[in-house]
Amino acid sequence: MSVTSIDANDDVLKAKHKYRQQRRYVVALYLLALFAMVVLFGWLMSEQYEQEITAAESRITARSNVVNEWAKGVFAQSGQALFGLAELLALQGMPEAGNAQALHRSLENLTLYIPMVDEIAVLGSEGRMLASGSDDYNANVDISETQFFNAFKQGRQRELVTPLYWSESEQQFYLYHGRGLDGPNGDFAGVVIARIVPRVFADALHQMHVYEGESIALIDSESKLIARHPSPGEQFPIGLNIASTQPSQDEARKLESGETAWSLRAVSPIDGRERLFRMQRVGDYPMLAIVGVDLQQLLAGWRQRALVLTLVMCALALLGAWGVRHYLNRLALAHQLQQRILEREQARAEAQISAAAFQTHLGILITDAEGFILKVNDTFKRITGYDDADVIGKNLRKFSSDHHNTLFYRRLWKRLVKTGNWEGEIWNQRKNGELFPEWLTVSAVYNPSNVLTHYVATMSDISERKAAEQEIHQLAFYDPLTGLANRRLFMDRMGAAIKELHRHQRCGALLFVDIDNFKQINDTLGHYAGDQLLQSVARRMSQMLRDTDTLARLGSDEFAVLIEGVDSSHAQTIQLAERIAYKLLATLNTPIVLAEESVIVSGSIGVTIMVSNEHSVDDYLQQVDMALFQAKSNGRHGVCFFDPTMQAALLAHVKLEADLRQAQENRQWILYYQPQVDHLGTITGVEALLRWQHPERGMVSPGEFIPLLESMELINDVGEWVLESACCQLARWAQNPLLRELTISVNISPLQFRDEDFLSRVERVFARTQVPLYRLKLEVTESLFVEARDEAREKMLALKAQGVRFALDDFGTGYSSLAYLAQLPLDQLKIDQSFVHQVLESQANAAIVESTIALAKSLNLEVIAEGVETEAQQAWLLSHGCHAYQGYLFGRPVTVEAIEELMSVH
Numbered sequence: 001m002s003v004t005s006i007d008a009n010d011d012v013l014k015a016k017h018k019y020r021q022q023r024r025y026v027v028a029l030y031l032l033a034l035f036a037m038v039v040l041f042g043w044l045m046s047e048q049y050e051q052e053i054t055a056a057e058s059r060i061t062a063r064s065n066v067v068n069e070w071a072k073g074v075f076a077q078s079g080q081a082l083f084g085l086a087e088l089l090a091l092q093g094m095p096e097a098g099n100a101q102a103l104h105r106s107l108e109n110l111t112l113y114i115p116m117v118d119e120i121a122v123l124g125s126e127g128r129m130l131a132s133g134s135d136d137y138n139a140n141v142d143i144s145e146t147q148f149f150n151a152f153k154q155g156r157q158r159e160l161v162t163p164l165y166w167s168e169s170e171q172q173f174y175l176y177h178g179r180g181l182d183g184p185n186g187d188f189a190g191v192v193i194a195r196i197v198p199r200v201f202a203d204a205l206h207q208m209h210v211y212e213g214e215s216i217a218l219i220d221s222e223s224k225l226i227a228r229h230p231s232p233g234e235q236f237p238i239g240l241n242i243a244s245t246q247p248s249q250d251e252a253r254k255l256e257s258g259e260t261a262w263s264l265r266a267v268s269p270i271d272g273r274e275r276l277f278r279m280q281r282v283g284d285y286p287m288l289a290i291v292g293v294d295l296q297q298l299l300a301g302w303r304q305r306a307l308v309l310t311l312v313m314c315a316l317a318l319l320g321a322w323g324v325r326h327y328l329n330r331l332a333l334a335h336q337l338q339q340r341i342l343e344r345e346q347a348r349a350e351a352q353i354s355a356a357a358f359q360t361h362l363g364i365l366i367t368d369a370e371g372f373i374l375k376v377n378d379t380f381k382r383i384t385g386y387d388d389a390d391v392i393g394k395n396l397r398k399f400s401s402d403h404h405n406t407l408f409y410r411r412l413w414k415r416l417v418k419t420g421n422w423e424g425e426i427w428n429q430r431k432n433g434e435l436f437p438e439w440l441t442v443s444a445v446y447n448p449s450n451v452l453t454h455y456v457a458t459m460s461d462i463s464e465r466k467a468a469e470q471e472i473h474q475l476a477f478y479d480p481l482t483g484l485a486n487r488r489l490f491m492d493r494m495g496a497a498i499k500e501l502h503r504h505q506r507c508g509a510l511l512f513v514d515i516d517n518f519k520q521i522n523d524t525l526g527h528y529a530g531d532q533l534l535q536s537v538a539r540r541m542s543q544m545l546r547d548t549d550t551l552a553r554l555g556s557d558e559f560a561v562l563i564e565g566v567d568s569s570h571a572q573t574i575q576l577a578e579r580i581a582y583k584l585l586a587t588l589n590t591p592i593v594l595a596e597e598s599v600i601v602s603g604s605i606g607v608t609i610m611v612s613n614e615h616s617v618d619d620y621l622q623q624v625d626m627a628l629f630q631a632k633s634n635g636r637h638g639v640c641f642f643d644p645t646m647q648a649a650l651l652a653h654v655k656l657e658a659d660l661r662q663a664q665e666n667r668q669w670i671l672y673y674q675p676q677v678d679h680l681g682t683i684t685g686v687e688a689l690l691r692w693q694h695p696e697r698g699m700v701s702p703g704e705f706i707p708l709l710e711s712m713e714l715i716n717d718v719g720e721w722v723l724e725s726a727c728c729q730l731a732r733w734a735q736n737p738l739l740r741e742l743t744i745s746v747n748i749s750p751l752q753f754r755d756e757d758f759l760s761r762v763e764r765v766f767a768r769t770q771v772p773l774y775r776l777k778l779e780v781t782e783s784l785f786v787e788a789r790d791e792a793r794e795k796m797l798a799l800k801a802q803g804v805r806f807a808l809d810d811f812g813t814g815y816s817s818l819a820y821l822a823q824l825p826l827d828q829l830k831i832d833q834s835f836v837h838q839v840l841e842s843q844a845n846a847a848i849v850e851s852t853i854a855l856a857k858s859l860n861l862e863v864i865a866e867g868v869e870t871e872a873q874q875a876w877l878l879s880h881g882c883h884a885y886q887g888y889l890f891g892r893p894v895t896v897e898a899i900e901e902l903m904s905v906h
């Protein structure tokens with residue numbers, strides 16, 4: 001999944017989270033507001049309720065105060081009357097039987113003056129009625145046994161009011177207000193009593209205005225109803241115990257503690273309405289004033305308000321809920337909208353990604369489950385050359401190339417069906433028919449129900465990569481000029497071949513082919529011609545070999561052939577290798593046109609036979625190298641097989657080379673001189689011959705090391721040393737009358753002569769030694785004039801001009817053109833000792849020597865024969881006109897001292 005897609009997903013999740021949070025906030029806010037409103041409304045209602053109750057309480061308290069005061073006033077009046085009567089009786093004394101009538105009238109009058117008192121009576125100390133304001137009073141009334149009377153009698157009370165008291169005689173309730181009477185001696189004299197009818201209270205209460213639901217009542221201390229307004233009806237007569245209004249424990253406690261007033265809520269037993277009552281003691285009298293207000297009535301307004309407020313609150317809550325719902329709906333809508341936008345953005349981003357992914361550098365092809373192509377991208381079209389019309393709707397199988405067989409495709413589909421995936425390299429065909437390699441990845445696509453719906457194939461054209469790989473491989477393992485295997489590949493093949501040989505117990509052959517004088521061709525005809533030669537040689541040799549053989553170019557003109565596992569027989573392998581080697585030599589020998597010149601080249605071939613894996617690749621390479629070296633040493637254009645003695649010789653050779661370098665460093669050189677005589681035996685000169693004083697081997701002949709010095713390119717330095725030594729010797733001899741006539745012949749190697757610094761070196765030696773140059777003879781060989789002969793001639797002329805003389809050594813062995821020889825500034829021809837040795841035995845040799853002498857004469861050159869060992873040879877030479885000799889007959893090469901001694905003898 002891409003970064004953009006992940007971002008879009010993230011946004012969708014964030015939006016969802018934000019939406020849920022907002023929704024939670026809104027709901028929480030609404031609930032909080034609702035709660036606050038309920039609390040506020042509750043508080044408001046409770047405040048109003050409290051206010052209503054408090055107002056009602058203060059109202060009923062005021063009412064109860066009025067009732068209380070009024071009730072107390074009733075008892076105050078009755079108490080006043082009793083007090084006055086008691087005072088009167090104290091003055092007049094207790095009535096007797098005779099004066100009771102007079103007191104009756106007084107009492108009667110008194111009753112008339114006090115309307116709320118129904119009857120006033122006087123009772124004696126025995127509890128018997130003595131007088132009464134009533135006409136029909138009963139003198140037999142005896143209240144001596146009543147608590148009321150005894151309270152006075154025992155002196156516990158002076159004045160007392162009774163609760164409602166049922167009068168059996170009158171068949172109604174009364175309240176009695178009594179006052180104790182004292183006798184003259186302060187003893188108990190009796191009681192005066194005022195009888196109060198409860199109706200008095202009822203009448204008084206009924207005069208008070210009561211509101212709807214309000215009640216005013218008086219009850220005695222035993223909760224018996226004294227009076228009530230509104231009237232309680234017949235069901236509730238005066239004196240009825242109103243138990244429900246009986247003081248509760250709490251009220252009883254209040255009463256006991258002397259509390260005079262309190263409030264309570266209770267259901268009235270009279271009308272069953274719940275009221276708020278105010279209870280108040282009526283002074284010290286056994287009476288309570290009760291003012292009640294109907295709670296229903298009282299709280300009707302409050303309830304109405306509460307109802308309204310509740311309705312308002314509910315309306316507000318509903319309104320809020322509606323608002324919240326509406327807001328949530330809008331929020332949901334906005335969220336859905338945002339979600340849809342985000343999803344659309346996500347879809348667009350994903351579509352962009354898909355489109356971008358589809359337009360990748362990889363070719364993409366989508367098919368349905370049956371392999372019918374549904375869609376391809378531009379890269380596919382670019383790679384294959386097909387356009388939409390060519391492929392859409394076509395089956396994939398139609399585009400399979402014939403490069404792979406049916407089995408390959410069957411395996412591909414099998415794996416694809418099994419694993420849902422296939423990946424690999426495959427060759428496909430472009431529209432133009434060109435086959436090309438591609439890296440193909442095919443994936444099966446399944447829907448959520450795991451049903452295969454599509455195949456998606458991605459491909460990359462790997463033809464360039466493969467070509468590059470091929471090129472890299474080619475560069476790494478093949479020679480760019482000839483296309484042959486290079487050294488690296490050859491080594492690999494060698495390693496593998498050795499293992500195979502061992503496994504199958506077979507023999508193989510290794511050949512090194514070297515083009516003779518390739519450097520020369522390169523130098524003379526140019527590098528382009530050299531390259532052409534190499535390509536031509538490579539081509540020709542390839543044609544001579546089988547496919548199983550490996551032909552490689554290892555170096556500039558060095559080719560190698562590996563012939564693997566030819567035969568188990570060593571001898572047959574040698575035969576085969578020899579046959580192949582000569583075939584190669586022959587093909588090399590065919591003329592080649594280079595730089596418009598027909599050139600014939602030759603080659604040298606070294607061969608080694610590989611028999612087992614006892615030897616390593618390096619060993620075999622070393623062996624074949626030695627064989628090649630030997631082939632070259634044998635005079636080139638030949639084939640040489642490796643043999644172990646060759647190895648020893650080569651090792652010796654290697655050692656010799658090392659020793660030679662040492663010799664040059666340590667100046668292990670010494671010059672010997674061999675006398676040259678005339679026909680009279682007089683020494684006319686000497687030939688300087690180089691010797692190597694080897695620390696172990698003793699004196700070593702130049703034949704052994706001069707060619708090595710040449711190949712090691714030490715010849716210039718050593719030659720310079722020889723020349724300088726000889727020149728010094730000449731210069732020294734020039735001082736000696738006995739020796740000053742002597743000449744010294746110095747051998748100059750063709751390589752030394754051809755060196756571009758040769759002239760300057762020689763001239764520096766001449767300058768250093770101040771040698772008499774006309775006594776110096778430089779011996780050159782015919783081979784000097786095989787190549788660059790004009791250059792050699794120029795150098796000779798330059799030296800000749802300075803007085804130096806020249807002898808042509810080994811004359812007769814080469815193939816010099818005599819016409820050319822005539823142009824050289826030569827002074828002497830030296831007949832090679834090989835002819836001299838056989839001059840008497842071989843007529844051919846004698847003929848050569850004769851013609852050489854004749855040639856010298858015709859060219860006006862001196863002639864000297866070397867290798868003269870016998871007097872017969874000398875005699876023959878003399879008789880044929882040769883007057884100068886060099887050979888063991890006259891003296892071997894010896895030290896300078898020996899020569900000088902020899903000269904002194906002469």
Ligand SMILES: Nc1nc2c(ncn2[C@@H]2O[C@@H]3COP(=O)(O)O[C@H]4[C@@H](O)[C@H](n5cnc6c(=O)[nH]c(N)nc65)O[C@@H]4COP(=O)(O)O[C@H]3[C@H]2O)c(=O)[nH]1
Pocket residue numbers: 674688689690701702703706719722746747748749779809810833866867868869886887888889893
């Ligand atoms: N069997 C036989 N041999 C005779 C007789 N008289 C002379 N010789 C040998 O023949 C060789 C003559 O020298 P060369 O032909 O120039 O052949 C020389 C010459 O080509 C080369 N050489 C010697 N000294 C030098 C040198 O200083 N520079 C160069 N470039 N080549 C040298 O080495 C060759 C061999 O030199 P040496 O071994 O000294 O061998 C000498 C000499 O010892 C004889 O009667 N019988």
